[in-house]
Amino acid sequence: MKAGIADTTFARVNMGAIAIEELKKNASIRTERYTVPGIKDLPVAAKKLIEEQGCDIVMALGMVGGMPIDKTCAHEASLGLIFVQLMTNKHVIEVFIHEDEAENDKTLAELVDKRTREHALNVIELLLKPKLLVKRAGMGERQGGIDAGSLRL
Amino acid sequence: MKAGIADTTFARVNMGAIAIEELKKNASIRTERYTVPGIKDLPVAAKKLIEEQGCDIVMALGMVGGMPIDKTCAHEASLGLIFVQLMTNKHVIEVFIHEDEAENDKTLAELVDKRTREHALNVIELLLKPKLLVKRAGMGERQGGIDAGSLRL
Amino acid sequence: MKAGIADTTFARVNMGAIAIEELKKNASIRTERYTVPGIKDLPVAAKKLIEEQGCDIVMALGMVGGMPIDKTCAHEASLGLIFVQLMTNKHVIEVFIHEDEAENDKTLAELVDKRTREHALNVIELLLKPKLLVKRAGMGERQGGIDAGSLRL
Amino acid sequence: MKAGIADTTFARVNMGAIAIEELKKNASIRTERYTVPGIKDLPVAAKKLIEEQGCDIVMALGMVGGMPIDKTCAHEASLGLIFVQLMTNKHVIEVFIHEDEAENDKTLAELVDKRTREHALNVIELLLKPKLLVKRAGMGERQGGIDAGSLRL
Amino acid sequence: MKAGIADTTFARVNMGAIAIEELKKNASIRTERYTVPGIKDLPVAAKKLIEEQGCDIVMALGMVGGMPIDKTCAHEASLGLIFVQLMTNKHVIEVFIHEDEAENDKTLAELVDKRTREHALNVIELLLKPKLLVKRAGMGERQGGIDAGSLRL
Numbered sequence: 001m002k003a004g005i006a007d008t009t010f011a012r013v014n015m016g017a018i019a020i021e022e023l024k025k026n027a028s029i030r031t032e033r034y035t036v037p038g039i040k041d042l043p044v045a046a047k048k049l050i051e052e053q054g055c056d057i058v059m060a061l062g063m064v065g066g067m068p069i070d071k072t073c074a075h076e077a078s079l080g081l082i083f084v085q086l087m088t089n090k091h092v093i094e095v096f097i098h099e100d101e102a103e104n105d106k107t108l109a110e111l112v113d114k115r116t117r118e119h120a121l122n123v124i125e126l127l128l129k130p131k132l133l134v135k136r137a138g139m140g141e142r143q144g145g146i147d148a149g150s151l152r153l
Numbered sequence: 154m155k156a157g158i159a160d161t162t163f164a165r166v167n168m169g170a171i172a173i174e175e176l177k178k179n180a181s182i183r184t185e186r187y188t189v190p191g192i193k194d195l196p197v198a199a200k201k202l203i204e205e206q207g208c209d210i211v212m213a214l215g216m217v218g219g220m221p222i223d224k225t226c227a228h229e230a231s232l233g234l235i236f237v238q239l240m241t242n243k244h245v246i247e248v249f250i251h252e253d254e255a256e257n258d259k260t261l262a263e264l265v266d267k268r269t270r271e272h273a274l275n276v277i278e279l280l281l282k283p284k285l286l287v288k289r290a291g292m293g294e295r296q297g298g299i300d301a302g303s304l305r306l
Numbered sequence: 307m308k309a310g311i312a313d314t315t316f317a318r319v320n321m322g323a324i325a326i327e328e329l330k331k332n333a334s335i336r337t338e339r340y341t342v343p344g345i346k347d348l349p350v351a352a353k354k355l356i357e358e359q360g361c362d363i364v365m366a367l368g369m370v371g372g373m374p375i376d377k378t379c380a381h382e383a384s385l386g387l388i389f390v391q392l393m394t395n396k397h398v399i400e401v402f403i404h405e406d407e408a409e410n411d412k413t414l415a416e417l418v419d420k421r422t423r424e425h426a427l428n429v430i431e432l433l434l435k436p437k438l439l440v441k442r443a444g445m446g447e448r449q450g451g452i453d454a455g456s457l458r459l
Numbered sequence: 460m461k462a463g464i465a466d467t468t469f470a471r472v473n474m475g476a477i478a479i480e481e482l483k484k485n486a487s488i489r490t491e492r493y494t495v496p497g498i499k500d501l502p503v504a505a506k507k508l509i510e511e512q513g514c515d516i517v518m519a520l521g522m523v524g525g526m527p528i529d530k531t532c533a534h535e536a537s538l539g540l541i542f543v544q545l546m547t548n549k550h551v552i553e554v555f556i557h558e559d560e561a562e563n564d565k566t567l568a569e570l571v572d573k574r575t576r577e578h579a580l581n582v583i584e585l586l587l588k589p590k591l592l593v594k595r596a597g598m599g600e601r602q603g604g605i606d607a608g609s610l611r612l
Numbered sequence: 613m614k615a616g617i618a619d620t621t622f623a624r625v626n627m628g629a630i631a632i633e634e635l636k637k638n639a640s641i642r643t644e645r646y647t648v649p650g651i652k653d654l655p656v657a658a659k660k661l662i663e664e665q666g667c668d669i670v671m672a673l674g675m676v677g678g679m680p681i682d683k684t685c686a687h688e689a690s691l692g693l694i695f696v697q698l699m700t701n702k703h704v705i706e707v708f709i710h711e712d713e714a715e716n717d718k719t720l721a722e723l724v725d726k727r728t729r730e731h732a733l734n735v736i737e738l739l740l741k742p743k744l745l746v747k748r749a750g751m752g753e754r755q756g757g758i759d760a761g762s763l764r765l
Contacts, residue, residue: 007749012763014750035745037734037755040690040706044697051701069710072687075225078193080694082233085197086240087698089204094193098222109763122190133188137160138167143190151165151262228378231346235386238350239393242357247346251375275343286341290313291320296343304318304415381531384499388539391503392546395510400499404528428496439494443466444473449496457471457568534684537652541692544656545699548663553652557681581649592647596619597626602649610624610721 004049115144268297310355421450574603616661727756
């Protein structure tokens with residue numbers, strides 16, 4: 001099994017390195033890395049990782065600035081990533097962190113690290129043990145934050 | 154006939170279990186379940202259920218948080234789900250519940266349960282008795298809430 | 307010639323019945339009806355009517371609620387309907403009525419009736435006498451309302 | 460060479476006639492006209508002009524009302540027109556005029572006329588003399604209005 | 613290796629000339645230029661450069677006006693550019709400058725020049741030395757502005 005890792009020079013944290021470290025620590029998985037300038041370059045990078053490098057899944061890692069134009073870019077990139085998946089029948093796990101999610105640089109960096117690692121674990125399960133995810137259905141999980149938990153019926 | 158059930162670990166209710174229970178209770182239908190992290194992972198999950206697992210229809214079950222970014226994610230997921238349908242000529246019934254639709258956790262959980270069950274019945278009709286839906290055309294039906302009813306001409 | 311009629315159980319008027327009545331009254335045209343739960347189910351219904359039922363054109367009939375989420379759903383459905391057309395090279399005439407277009411239930415029902423009928427006539431011309439539409443180019447036509455008329459140059 | 464001319468009965472000016480007149484006046488070009496009800500019908504009309512009528516380029520002519528719903532329709536139509544181009548590798552030149560661009564009916568009609576004619580000239584160059592456009596790169600051209608001009612470096 | 617350069621007559625700076633100069637100065641790369649009227653014409657231009665002119669990568673260069681409609685056009689163009697990439701598995705580097713990013717014409721022209729040149733260098737690396745980009749991952753790079761830099765973990 002091989003996971004593609006697409007990240008950007010725009011991000012302020014080396015997300016690709018974190019993702020690879022977490023994947024390697026928890027599973028026997030090969031990785032292929034591809035760094036592009038910004039998040040709008042991620043969809044084609046993900047598609048090339050799948051179709052040209054034989055990746056079975058991709059993590060698309062990016063940070064989103066705090067301006068309206070940045071939000072629009074993230075929206076466009078997200079739509080592109082969904083289409084990559086529909087064109088390839090492979091999962092592309094989007095790990096985007098918005099700069100305005102954190103109060104300062106320190107908590108922002110921590111959030112990037114935590115969310116990237118937690119999604120790396122999702123990638124391992126999707127690829128190797130998808131039935132484990134069924135057991136966590138409806139648990140209100142939040143990657144990088146405190147889980148919301150499940151509601152009582 | 155086989156229905157795919159795609160749900161998420163992000164949701165705060167085990168929507169997949171509810172859908173399967175309601176489907177089994179009302180029809181003789183096989184089901185295949187697929188749990189993914191979040192709603193943006195649902196489109197490819199639905200497409201894989203159709204193309205790799207032979208499902209004739211899919212329920213895409215998800216909860217949507219109350220922040221603007223959550224609304225954007227839901228919009229992106231919805232567009233993806235529409236494209237899955239156009240690529241496969243199969244229905245994917247979207248069952249999304251927005252957290253801000255309910256006043257508290259209790260009514261939210263009830264809404265999730267009710268809407269999921271009512272859409273499960275739609276799935277059965279679409280699959281097994283599509284002509285029954287014609288009889289309900291223009292009735293102002295609202296899954297999970299009180300029907301708006303039909304207008305007098 | 308065969309026209310597909312896709313409508314919803316969400317709508318509060320039996321739009322499909324009105325469309326079929328108007329089509330039959332004005333032309334010798336076969337019809338095929340398909341009722342789905344909501345407007346986001348219309349794109350795949352339209353595509354199935356064209357590809358599986360051999361329809362030469364489709365009317366996609368729906369009502370849109372007054373909440374922001376309803377507007378988003380309509381936008382998603384509209385994009386899907388445009389893609390159906392590009393995938394099939396057939397017209398899908400969208401007939402959407404927004405609940406906030408009318409002041410009360412009575413005028414809303416009248417608007418639904420009038421717009422549906424006027425678009426049924428468009429469908430007949432697109433299918434049987436497309437050159438007649440050229441004569442009406444630039445006339446400021448408004449289905450269901452008072453025509454805006456043409457401007458003087 | 461053959462140019463497709465797609466316009467609408469919704470528009471308040473006979474844009475198709477203006478476009479054809481300007482094309483014929485300035486080049487030896489065949490034209491094929493296709494009138495549809497509204498701007499959301501333009502994408503499939505453009506695709507049919509290219510694929511079924513053999514057009515080498517299309518002008519998609521439309522007017523956009525002043526309500527929010529009209530803006531949404533224009534956005535949807537624009538996306539559709541971009542996809543037609545990507546599916547056919549042919550240019551579709553969008554000529555949309557928003558009603559709120561002008562102060563009164565007279566200036567609106569003039570704007571429609573001017574923008575349509577100036578885009579007709581663009582169509583001729585794209586089709587017959589594309590290298591002439593390179594000479595005008597970065598000149599701040601505005602079809603229908605006063606050119607913004609080029610900035611000094 | 614061959615880079616396509618797509619730009620517009622709408623832009624107020626000859627972006628294509630700047631991009632070609634910077635590419636030629638820094639690498640032995642062939643270029644093909646294609647100028648279109650506006651940014652919404654860029655997606656098909658990029659696709660034609662790739663599929664009909666054999667370009668291995670494309671720069672899509674454009675300026676975006678300050679009105680809401682201009683923002684919408686840019687959004688539509690961006691989505692189109694992402695789809696071109698997914699249809700061709702080639703990078704299309706979008707270089708858009710919004711008029712409201714700068715305080716006056718002089719700083720706007722400087723921004724256009726700087727961002728175009730910095731993205732030309734990205735194009736060279738993506739094409740010839742993609743592994744160099746990995747070394748710059750997470751560095752908070754900003755083309756045309758001051759880099760945001762990387763965050764400490």
